[in-house]
Amino acid sequence: MASCKRDQEQHYHEVFITKTVTIQPPPxxxxxxxxxxxxxxxxxxxxMYLVFFYREPVPASSSSSSSLFSSLKRGLEEALASWYPAAGRLRLSSHSGKFTLACRNGTGALLLQASTTARISDLGDLSQPNNFVDRLVFRPPLNASLEDTPLVVGQVTKFGCGGYAIGVGTNHALFDGVANYNFLNAWAGRAAGRRLQAMPPGQAEPVHDRGRLLELHGHQHGHDDDPAEFMAIDHLHQLIKQKQDPIILRNGEEKLVLRTFSVECAMVSRLKSKAMSGGTANCSSFEVVAAHMWKARTKALNIPNHRTVCLQFTVDARGRMHPPLPPSFAGNAFVLSSLLCTAAELDRLPLAALVLRIQAAKRAVTHAYVARYIAALGEAPRTSLPPLPELTMVSDWTKTPYHRVDFGAGEAAYxxxxxxxxxQAAYFMQSPGEAGSVDVRIGLPEKTLSAFETYFLHGF
Incomplete structure (x- = not known):
């Protein structure tokens, strides 16, 4: 009897693919x-994958999940008229080692229809990672070559409760977060039948040409002794060099567990008040949450006081170049800014002082910084970073509220x-449950989760 029940539960959590189509741009x-x-x-x-959850059944204007699939298919085909690189494939030059995008190879984006008897309520808190959610997206076979892998994949899955999920994967070589958000809005708007004129400014005609950034590949600007121009990459080199120290920080090198921590609007307000009472004239939610999280993570990992620790965060370079890139630029335009100190200094610094340092690191991202950063990337070997417990990385998604991307059923539940x-990177996201609150998703060693939660949500 118990075996039968386990078999039923296993079947209950299966996801069945019922249709797979390739989507091409209009001819x-x-x-x-x-x-x-x-x-x-x-x-x-x-x-990079996102899963949109909708607790309510398919809208009344669509009689079934098949109709939803048809609208997503039509919307994606129409969106590809402007976002045609999303239907292409990556090519890696054996001569230069550089990537190019083949736009006219007829391969297309991939869209799947699926169903499951599971209910969305079975997943519990949607903000928390769940192994089942991995089944709601299409993952290419492990032996698939990069050149054969679609750059955009989508899967719409109907749940037993009538709700559904739309799982989307987009290759990071195509888009940064801003461009990805604009692409998804373009797809969603067409799937929902909204007129192009109703789309937000900057999203109607994406600019795919990378010419302005390609010009910077061999660029050498400024003086080698200008620390601002080497900040992010130089700080990484310092951490890697420090790693050769015989001290082993096992807390930061164990298998990481993903968790989402919700920073309520009231807590954000208290952090801002604390920073401003300490001498900061003004500050953003990102700045205070990033500063506070850096301290909390460093404490939770129990990094020795003498070790150098580093905070790195993404900065959109579109408006920092001269002349600026257009808001509708559809490639990658984010660079990393960085600040460095010892763990002891970080522990001593008040929140206001940390916020001021983050603001200074933001201001350091000038056209010259972007030029040197891009050139340095071309000089660096294409290898993954070793585990660096002392490195705290933050990607700010609060300006791309994905839950508001409307495929025809309004906002997503999550x-x-x-x-x-x-x-190990932390992602800051708008919470759909409360305006002004921030969801922080981060990977941490399991045994440090409780300490991090205490320091982060209660230790201020």
């Missing part, structure tokens, strides 16, 4: 044969990112 779309990619595009040529190639 009359004129696109370049190849699109050269920049050093920023080449940092992480991997699929949008869950799946594990990324850098699970």
């Amino acid at each position: 009359l779309v004129a696109s370049p044969t190849f699109l050269p990619l920049s050093n920023l595009d080449s940092q992480c040529p991997a699929l 949008v869950a990112p799946l594990a990324t190639p850098m699970p």
Whole structure:
């Protein structure tokens, strides 16, 4: 009897693929044969996944999940008229070692229809990672070559409760977070039948050409002794050199567990008040949460006081170049900024002082910084970083509220990112449950989770 029950539970959590189609741009779309990619595009040529959850059944205007699938299929085909690189494939030059994007190879994006008898309520808190959610996206076979892998994959899964999920994977070589958000809005708007004129400014006509960034590949700007121009990469080199120290920080090198910590609006307000009472004239939610989280993570990992610790965070370079890149630029335009100190100094610094340092690191991202950063990426070997417990990385998604991407059923109940190639990085996301609150998803060693929660949510 127990065995029968286990078999039923296993079947209950299966996901059945019922349809797979390849989506091409409309036949009359004129696109370049190849699109050269920049050093920023080449940092992480991997699929990044988001899963949109909708608790309510398919809208009344659609009689079934098949109708939803049809609208997503039509919407994606229409969106590819402007976002044609999403239907291409990556190519790696054996001569230069650089990536290009083949736009006219007829391969297309991939869209799947699926169903499960599971109910969305079975997943519990949607903000927390769940192994079942991995089944709601299409993952290419492990032996698939990069050149054969679709750059955009989508899967719509109907749940037994009538709700559904839309799992989307986009290759990071195509888009950064802003471009990905604009692409998904373009797809969703067409799937929902909204007129193009109703789309937000900057999203109607994406700019795919990377020419402005390609010009910087061999660029040497400024003086080698200007610390601002080497900040992020120089700090990484310092941490890697420090790693050769015989001290072993096992807390930061164990298998990481993903968790989401919700920073309520009231807590964000208290952090801002604390920073401003300490002498900061103004500050953003990102700045205070990042500063506070850096201290909490460093304490939770029990990093020795004499060790150098580093905070790195993404900065959108679109508006920092001269002339600026257009808001609709559809490639990768984010660079890392960085600040460094010892663990002891970090522990002593008040929140206001940390916020001021983060603001200074933001201001350091000038056109010259971006130029040197891009050139340095081209000079660095394409290898993954070793485990660096002293490195805290933050990617700010609060300006791309994915839960508001409307495929025709309004806002999603939640949008869950799946594990990324850098699970130790923290992702700041708008919480759909409360305006002004921030969900922080981060990978931590399991035995440090309780300490981090205490320091982060209660220790201020």
